[in-house]
Amino acid sequence: MITPKKISLAQIPTPLEEIKFEGNSFLLKRDDLTGCELSGNKVRKLEYLLADAKSKKADIIFTSGGDQSNHARATVIAAKKIGLNTKLFLWGKESSAANGNLFLDKMYGADIQYFSEKEYEKVNDVMFEQRLSLLKKKKNAYVFPGGGSTTLGIWGYINFINELKKQIDLTKIDSIVAACGSGGTAAGMLVGAALNKLNIKIVAVHVLMTKKEMEKHILQLAEGCVLDYKLNCKINPENLVVVDGYSKEGYKKISQSKIKLIRKFAEETGILFDPAYTGKAFTAYYEKYLKTGKGKKNIFVHTGGLFGVFARTKEYLE
Numbered sequence: 001m002i003t004p005k006k007i008s009l010a011q012i013p014t015p016l017e018e019i020k021f022e023g024n025s026f027l028l029k030r031d032d033l034t035g036c037e038l039s040g041n042k043v044r045k046l047e048y049l050l051a052d053a054k055s056k057k058a059d060i061i062f063t064s065g066g067d068q069s070n071h072a073r074a075t076v077i078a079a080k081k082i083g084l085n086t087k088l089f090l091w092g093k094e095s096s097a098a099n100g101n102l103f104l105d106k107m108y109g110a111d112i113q114y115f116s117e118k119e120y121e122k123v124n125d126v127m128f129e130q131r132l133s134l135l136k137k138k139k140n141a142y143v144f145p146g147g148g149s150t151t152l153g154i155w156g157y158i159n160f161i162n163e164l165k166k167q168i169d170l171t172k173i174d175s176i177v178a179a180c181g182s183g184g185t186a187a188g189m190l191v192g193a194a195l196n197k198l199n200i201k202i203v204a205v206h207v208l209m210t211k212k213e214m215e216k217h218i219l220q221l222a223e224g225c226v227l228d229y230k231l232n233c234k235i236n237p238e239n240l241v242v243v244d245g246y247s248k249e250g251y252k253k254i255s256q257s258k259i260k261l262i263r264k265f266a267e268e269t270g271i272l273f274d275p276a277y278t279g280k281a282f283t284a285y286y287e288k289y290l291k292t293g294k295g296k297k298n299i300f301v302h303t304g305g306l307f308g309v310f311a312r313t314k315e316y317l318e
């Protein structure tokens with residue numbers, strides 16, 4: 001087994017809390033508390049990705065995402081901590097009134113290139129072309145794919161399972177539920193569970209791709225990680241449950257019924273969910289587990305995204 005190196009960026013272990021909502025208790029793993037500017041699930045992946053970028057003597061980091069990408073913002077800030085600048089390739093438009101994550105990207109001095117939704121389909125080609133032209137000038141751009149979901153980045157969520165195992169007896173838990181975008185969080189948890197020989201379901205509430213594409217992508221990442229790092233475990237595809245239908249309004253939008261639930265939850269518990277990921281995933285968790293009294297056997301992971309709220313204040317207050 002090969003264990004990759006990491007740098008320390010995240011405030012971990014994050015708490016596992018018992019929360020009561022509408023009279024039902026459930027378990028909430030607070031990965032929104034991995035830091036302040038550097039909050040959410042992305043930081044765990046960046047600990048590995050940036051260690052690798054540093055060891056490969058990167059001059060600059062390239063990464064991509066939506067204009068409110070949490071991964072993009074976390075990359076910009078984390079890279080600064082090791083003295084590197086980032087170029088972002090974002091799906092969205094330049095705005096002098098940038099807010100939320102985009103505000104932070106600008107504030108931390110990221111170089112940003114914007115793409116329309118159509119142009120964004122070719123974003124990886126554009127990043128690699130620019131990487132090549134920099135290489136010709138002897139400059140090394142290290143590319144993190146969107147969401148930081150590589151067989152290296154997902155180590156953050158392999159370790160997450162080891163962390164959670166110290167907080168609760170996972171043999172008594174049926175599933176761990178989290179929002180899913182680029183699939184790395186779910187893939188890492190699948191590998192972590194397999195390494196610990198846990199027969200636990202990893203439930204990924206996806207907000208971006210189709211269910212089929214997402215299942216394939218998560219399993220490829222998990223199996224790729226087992227092979228790349230010569231891990232002594234086997235991934236059981238049946239332990240992956242991809243949940244569909246909670247982002248029908250579109251990745252960049254959120255329905256008023258979900259906002260209503262987010263606000264009620266915030267008023268009762270003090271905990272806030274974001275519009276792109278956790279608000280949607282929590283709606284699924286609420287309907288499938290919490291309302292039916294299964295909250296103590298099924299853990300919900302708050303994967304962060306707080307800054308995305310500030311780009312949607314109008315909808316939140318409607």
Ligand SMILES: Cc1ncc(COP(=O)(O)O)c(C=O)c1O
Nearest residue numbers: 070181182183184185277303305
């Ligand atoms: C707040 C938040 N939650 C969940 C996710 C999904 O994680 P992953 O991309 O690893 O599937 C993301 C990013 O995509 C995110 O920013």
